[in-house]
Amino acid sequence: MAYQALYRTWRPQKFADIVGQETITKTLRNALIAQQTSHAYLFTGPRGTGKTSAAKILAKAINCPNLKNGEPCNECETCKAITAGTLNDVIEIDAASNNGVDEIRDIRDKAKYAPTAAKYKVYIIDEVHMLSTGAFNALLKTLEEPPEHVLFILATTEPHKVPLTIISRTQRFDFRRINSQDIYQRMVYILQEKEVTFEPEALKAIAKAAEGGMRDALSILDQVLSFSDNHVTLDNALQVTGSTTRALLADYMQTIQDQATAKALEILQQLLAAGKDASRFIEDLIEYSRDLLLYQKAPEMVTEIEMGSVDDHFKALSQSLAATTLYEVIDILNDMQQQLRFTNHPDIYLEVVTVKLTQLKVAAVTAQVDQPEVQSKATSQAAPEATVAALQAQVKQLTQAVDQLQSSEGQAAPVAATPRPVKRTTTPARHANPAAVYPVLDHATKENLQQLKGVWQDLLQTLSVQYRALMHASEPVAASHDGVVVSFDNDFLLERASNNPEMVDGLENGLDRLVGYTPKIIFVPQDDWPKVRQAYIEEHHRGKQPKADEKPQVTPVVEKATELFGSANIEVKDD
Structure with a gap:
């Protein structure tokens, strides 16, 4: 048999297999157990989050004669036929290529006929937002009052393009992005079942690159397996995804702290020589800067996001870089990310932003992160003593100034000193002279x-x-x-x-x-x-x-x- 991609081989076959959508799967199982299913559903959410898989599982469950705890048995002829895509009573339609009025009228006419082998006739319309206005209008009446033996399941990644008249006739379920930890655990399970060795850091890098899509994660994993001969390593994962190691990101951020322009440009040249994507590098830098900022106030959140990959260098940078500096870094990187979309020379822009970042005026951090609540007595007393000494020095200076003014009474009033012009730190855009x-x-x-x-x-x-x-x-x-x-x-x-x-x-x-x-x-x-x-x-x-x-x-x-x-x-x- 020909090789199948991982996302097809490991497609969920029951609600328990769907990762990261527990609220939706529990609601659907309870509706099946209580026999209170709706006549039409609308599944919305980002790509690769389980919409089409949930639709197929629902089609199996509502037709399965051996339903148990709201889950299909996957053993009966009906379940096997739906899994193989050979059951005529479960019709999958791609609205992107069948978006006309005639196709929807054909569905409306055939929906009147009873199913041939199953209990319900199920129509799964994927990317339903691609239907034309006429097609939506043709679907309205049938969707509102379909025959008792018909179930409509609509799926879309862009629900804002679906008319409200359609949405109001369905039960809507919003599929959310899957968090990196759930994606990581699913990939661990799949590789263990396939008896394939892997490095945990490699799977974490893939989970982050997938950006909440399980299908994207499995596609990347498939590429890494082919690239690395059935052994998943961090280097190969970074090579396939175009991401940058956190150690290199930390070194780059350290050059911003040290204002080491030459060192930062050397790191950048290494990245470009290794074939790293410019847009991906900017995105990684933005995420890393965000993590540094969040770690100053909510370290637990960052530890969860990074799945425990928080090293000593990261903690030191979070303590040394002020929030105001990180705000400015993120703003500059965001602006540069927009400019990269319209240039054929991304390396030039990366060099420019590197010079700009390493010449920022780095502010000192006023509060340390991860410091114990109880400080030593000497440390707690040092701040008040220093404050008192500074105030005493100021009082002494003011007293001397008052004495000088009093001694100069009767003399001509001093001519006010002309203030020195302030040197501009920024200049307007230049024009040719x-x-x-x-x-x-x-x-x-x-x-x-x-x-x-x-x-x-x-x-x-x-x-x-x-x-x-x-x-x-x-x-x-x-x-x-x-x-x-x-x-x-x-x-x-x-x-x-x-x-x-x-x-x-x-x-x-x-x-x-x-x-x-x-x-x-x-x-x-x-x-x-x-x-x-x-x-x-x-x-x-x-x-x-x-x-x-x-x-x-x-x-x-x-x-x-x-x-x-x-x-x-x-x-x-x-x-």
């Missing part, structure tokens, strides 16, 4: 630009890992012997590069070694560059000089063409 760019364009040549483009990657290799990450999304767009215009497609990177004179010096020194001269480097946003170039052409022909910080203008035709085709595909020529 025509006064700096135009002198380069006056003497720019295609030969100089091609020369610099040819050595640009070699130039970046001369920088440190941190500076190379900043300049990764840059390229020269115009060049002369005395200057080069470099565009950035990321405002954050442009801001960092513009405020880093050490890196600019390194670039200029590198150019001196590579091309024999040292042009002045001018940074511009990629979006502003076409406007600056067009404005220069217009000003050049009119013989006007630009004013400092003057925002470049562009004709409506060029602006619209740039919007439609992109700046890289537009070349403006003056006839």
Whole structure:
């Protein structure tokens, strides 16, 4: 016999086999025992949580002549035929491919006829939300008052798309996501029955990657078994799921605490070299940061979520990283997760977010986690004594200030000191400065630009890992012997590069070694560059000089063409 996937081989055959839905299975068993079953059911919930399996078990149970404690016997001819899918009285319909009015009318017409072999005729309509409006309307009357021998079971992953008129005619059961512990226990049972060896940490990684779906968990387990020759190891599980080890996540978070940018970039390069998925890595980091945050207030909850996989490094990080820092880390990672959906260069964004995270101002933790309630007397007395000493010092300073004021009475009032301007820590988005760019364009040549483009990657290799990450999304767009215009497609990177004179010096020194001269480097946003170039052409022909910080203008035709085709595909020529 051909090999069957695990989720098919181990599909639940009775209510007791359905994992994580005890409330629903108990309700259905009690209804069967009391013979108070409804004429229509609606099973809703995420994929792989047991909706279709519960529907088939209910179809067997309501037709089984040997029903015991609300469970089908799975031994009679009716149960075996339903399990094999050969009983004509149990009809499974995929609404995704049979969503028209004609198909539902056919069901309505055939539902009038009595079952041929079973007690009830059961219609299982999967993904019912895919039915058209006309099909729902055709189903309404039959669903409200079906013949006594007919049972409808509707299943869907998107109940909000099902009309309320349909929902009101059914008994609704909401299947919830299965927790990781239940998925883990089920996989342990299956592997023990198959006599397959495994590492517990590997099954925990698979259970977390399944995100509450038993079918997804068994599919991943099937892949791991094939990949690892019937032995489930943690390395193989991480390889298949694309997840990252908690030890590596802890090392990465430690670099944020230590503000070790170079070390964080090295860890990131290891992950990328190992083929880890960028989106999965960001998701793992968000979950790890959440666990650190929760562990500060509810350690029992995190221990349950991680199935006991809480090591000393995790506890130390939870004690050292403040909640405010973790809030900021999670916000930055969430924003980056959205940006990754629209880029073809995820490695660049990962490098950027790594630099950004490791340069956060890390706050100190004010309260420790897992500290004993009873502290030593010396520790309990240290805080009040320190507070008193600080207050005494402040009183002394204030007294001295009052004495000085009193001694200076009768003298001219001192001139108020002019407050020092506060240095801005953040600056608004930069715009290209025509006064700096135009002198380069006056003497720019295609030969100089091609020369610099040819050595640009070699130039970046001369920088440190941190500076190379900043300049990764840059390229020269115009060049002369005395200057080069470099565009950035990321405002954050442009801001960092513009405020880093050490890196600019390194670039200029590198150019001196590579091309024999040292042009002045001018940074511009990629979006502003076409406007600056067009404005220069217009000003050049009119013989006007630009004013400092003057925002470049562009004709409506060029602006619209740039919007439609992109700046890289537009070349403006003056006839």
